[in-house]
Amino acid sequence: MDSRGVQRWQGEWARAGLATGQRDSRRGKFYALVAYPGSSGFLHVGHLRAYAYADALHRYHRALGESVLFPFGLHASGLPAVTWARRLKARDPSVVRSLEDAGVPPPVWPALETPEEAARFLGEEYQRVLRTVGVLVDESTYLTTIDDDYRRFVQWQLRTLHAAGEVVQGSYYSAVCPVCGPIAVDASETDLDSGGDAEVIRFTLVPFRLDDGRTLLAATLRPETIYGVTNVWVAPDEELVIWHLGSEEFLIARAGGDRLVDQHGGRLGRVVPAAELVRRTVHVPITGGTVPILTSSLVDPAIGTGVVMSVPAHAPADAAAVAELSSAERDALGPPPILLDIAHDPPLTVSEEALTQGDGTPAEKALRATRARGLSDREAVEAATERLYRLEFVRGTMTVESLRGISVREARDRVAKSLADAGSSLQLQEFSKPVICRNGHAVVIRKVSDQWFLRYSDPEWKARTLEAARTLVTWPPEYAHELPGIIEWFADRPCARKGPWLGTPFPLDPSWTLEPIADSTFYMAFFIVRRFLAAGRLRPEQLTDAFFDHVFRGVGSGEPSIPAGLQAEVREEFLYWYPLDINMGGHEHKSVHFPVFVYTHARLVAPELRPRGIYVNGWITGPSGTKISKKDVSVGKGRIPSIYRALERWGPDALRLYYVSAASPSADVEWNPETVDAALARLLEVERLVRETRGQGRGPPELDAWLLSRMHQIITRVRDGLGRADLRPVAEEVYVTVPAVIRRYYARGGVAGEATDKVGRAWTLLLGPITPHLAEEVGDGRFDGLVATQPFPSPSDFPSSEPAEAREEYLQRVEDDLRAVLRPSSERGDPTPGAAIFFIASPWKAVVERWMREAVARGETPSVRAIMERVQTHPELTGYRTEIPKYVQRVAPLLRSEPAIEPPSVEEDGTLRAAEAYLVRRFGFGSVGVYPEDEGAGADPLGRRDRSRPGKPAFYLVRPGAPKGTD
RNA sequence: GCAGGGGUGGCCCAGCUUGGUCAAAGGCGCCAGGUUGAGGUCCUGGUCUCGUAGGAGUUCGUGAGUUCAAAUCUCACCCCCUGCACCA
Secondary structure (H helix, E strand, O other): OOHHHHHHHHHHHHHOOOOOOOOOOOOOEEEEEEOOOEOOOOOEOOOHHHHHHHHHHHHHHHHOOOEEEOOOEEEOOEOHHHHHHHHHHOOOHHHHHHHHHOOOOHHHHHHHOOHHHHHHHHHHHHHHHHHHOOOOOOHHHOEEOOOHHHHHHHHHHHHHHHHOOOEEEEEEEEEEEOOOEEOOOOOOOOOEEEOOOOOEEEEEEEEEEOOOOOEEEEEEOOHHHHHHOOEEEEOOOOEEEEEEEOOEEEEEEHHHHHHHHHHHOOEEEEEEEHHHOOOOEEEOOOOOOEEEEEEOOOOOOOOOOOEEEEOOOOOHHHHHHHHOOOHHHHHHHOOOOOOEEEOOOOOOOHHHHHHHOOOOOHHHHHHHHOOOOOOOOHHHHHHHHHHHHHHHHHHEEEOOHHHOOOEHHHHHHHHHHHHHHOOOOOEEEEEOOOOEEOOOOEOEEEEEEEEEEEOOOOHHHHHHHHHHHHOOEEEOOHHHHHHHHHHHHOOOEEOEEOOOOEOOEOOOOOOOEEOOOOOOOOHHHHHHHHHHHHOOOOOHHHOOHHHHHHHHHOOOOOOOOOOHHHHHHHHHHHHHHOOOOEEEEEHHHOOOHHHHHHHHHHHHOOHHHOOOEEEEEOOEEOHHHOOOOHHHHHOOOOOOOEHHHHHHHHHHHHHHHHHHHOOOOOOOEEOOHHHHHHHHHHHHHHHHHHHOOOOOOOOOHHHHHHHHHHHHHHHHHHHHHHHOOOHHHHHHHHHHHHHHHHHHHHHOOOOOOHHHHHHHHHHHHHHOOOOHHHHHHHHOOOOOOOHHHOOOOOHHHOOOOHHHHHHHHHHHHHHHHHHHHHHHHHHOOOOOOOEEEEEEOOHHHHHHHHHHHHHHHOOOOOOHHHHHHHHHOOHHHHHHOOHHHHHHHHHHHHHOOOOOOOOOOOOHHHHHHHOHHHHHHHHOOOEEEEEEHHHOOOOOOOOOHHHOEOOEOEEEEEOOOOOOOOO
């Protein structure tokens, strides 16, 4: 189909108003959506996968006669649009290329350089793309999260949550660019230039007091090892600075000092060379001992505070550093104390076990296990550190007196807390690697003391949410098992921030902006209201808290300025569409968006209005599962096309078929143009076949019965798959099985007639959900109105015929057997046999086989003796006394591996005779003969006739030159 | 670390919940034949190994186990991927 055809049908659907959700209380409803996209740039070929599923489901439910609503909006909040607009303004090559690719003329560009305009433009563009793919979203729902009415809505939402006590303030460490403001550090690097994979490291600071009143501040990840400190390390030639905080003077490295000022305030003062401190002693907190200050190259002044507390028994790096001291220094430190035991129950893994072998301290053993040659052997020392830290954290139990028997996990918290209680301990957070923002500034971590949070830790709210999650249906089902764990783990989340972002002013303090996740948890409800604004029946300023309370929660009498009847109608509309049947989104939503979506519904609406289903869809990835990045698309590596190029090349239907059939819905698929080619080729084949189904007159009755019966089965399976939202098997039935059935129908001697015509019509309708354009194209003129408005086929339209199916299956088995025998000889190039002589099994064999099957079903091995005893009571079998034992012995072992249920019986003789012409044509035999086994007729020089079994005739293939059978 | 997913025939990807009809669907690639009087949108067959009769052998990350029977169930191990908090 060319693009004109595609446009024609899209136009027809629009004219018919198919996409518009119509409330009809007499009918069922289906309300599902795809989590709205963010405004980070043009869509690529991966984004459409979820829409292909969702649209197919909506089309199916529409064809079932239900009212459907498929809304769409744009999540404009946050930084993505800001970044995109900025890059456009800078004429970033990849943004320029994507604009050109989308056919946006340069004169338009300057208008898109503000974040708001960029977001609005992208939202419209997304909507246009969906239209060109044939996705029927209700455009009267279209909104962006920076629209006035939407803002009023989320402000109501936040105020309501606040009134419920779920919005609180507290302190928080936040990633901030000193110039641009708060920033998201994540792997997608939306806000960043580099360092998106950086982790936040949380150090506990431990004060080691000098006699002169100043304090050396060490940074550690393992405060509980304070009991094993033998010395403090500084780097040789390091310069420390004095950090004045209150009346305290701390000595630390410059880099750490800068961070601490960001996080805790104070100021940096005079420089103090570390050399000044070496060999002086400091007091160890908690234990009260004194230890010396020594130098070692293990200290990196850029990390932590540039001061390290040395615990040689448990820290491999410290042990390695100590080993490099002079022996006098080493002796002065004494043997390092061991602080903990490793539990060996349950047994350690092999790699854990390796860490506990041999003599010495745990650190020494770990160094040995990784074959570390010394402090300079960095990789090995780090591996030892990582493995030992993990082992001790997971399995360790403290043995020092004041913490005896306590797990390392808990000891760590206790020591950190007692240091904090002593008043001089602080936390230091830093990134594991440099993080650079889009504008080239180094990103730091700052403490925000008045941060707003949503109180997801609230036990009561959590309990309700878990309750709501319990009844949720998910695709894949595993997610339903995973979800409660995620909800349990969910802690308070910041819900507002300050900075140049798009979003809604935080209602409790407008100097903050609502954070982008918090403003997108309940929007499914607002879509319904939005339609009234689109129709001009409501105005943004009428959307008051009273209105929302009434419509969504049934609380109060509503907004007085709105006519009561209209308000009641909105409420009714909400109650009609809600609950949401499916929220569909990629797996990145599993741990954040989906949980908060359930949370919010659990708090705001009545239990019967809570969401019903969550559908997690996979992505399209680059080669070897790599994420598609903007670069892949726009830089044109030639691998991943933009959606525009893809539509040009394959058209919407081939893409849609590819999306639903290339993999399981929740699995990622590698983008593979050849597979899309194959999908397109298949559609062309389907188009041809379905067109050829038109006809009149009847075919061979038995063949027609078979064809209709197969269709009965296929429709049953298709409906079942669509009902379970499992589209892959549906695609297989509609685009693979149906063509195969029709081809076989013709191959067996069927011709286009009434039967194929009926099948063709139903098939056209089956094509509708996944490939709607093709369905209209081949259905044009065949239906009264659009295919998209026709009721979905029902299996009851097609009579099921077991005998007809059994006959065809029988014939297929015979063909399989023939091929198995012919294969070796035809590979050798032997000529085709001149004739095929079939021998139909004698009726007594069916009786005997049934008895044997009964034995197998009871778990027994069929015994010759038992069978022969039974033969006594069946006079008609006694004539075969000599054959039966041989038959039982031959067939009994075969029965084990065959289906337990008996195949339906087939009138073999007649079926084979009727297929003679077919077999001659198909295999090129000169002739075919069919004889009952007992009759003695037919050439059988190899004595094959005994091999016949019920449903499996024996045969002899007459080689040219060999004696031919007599007819 | 915590949580989740995964390792299937040259490649992509089903199957595993409910063990047997699984040498394992479908697609791609490849081979042969057909159609078209010459070659990438068609049709048929083949594509683990062996085999002059419908058979046999060895396969579904590795190892062990349960079972008459395991790609499917159990256990251990190895490897890969994803998410982990202001990113929707």
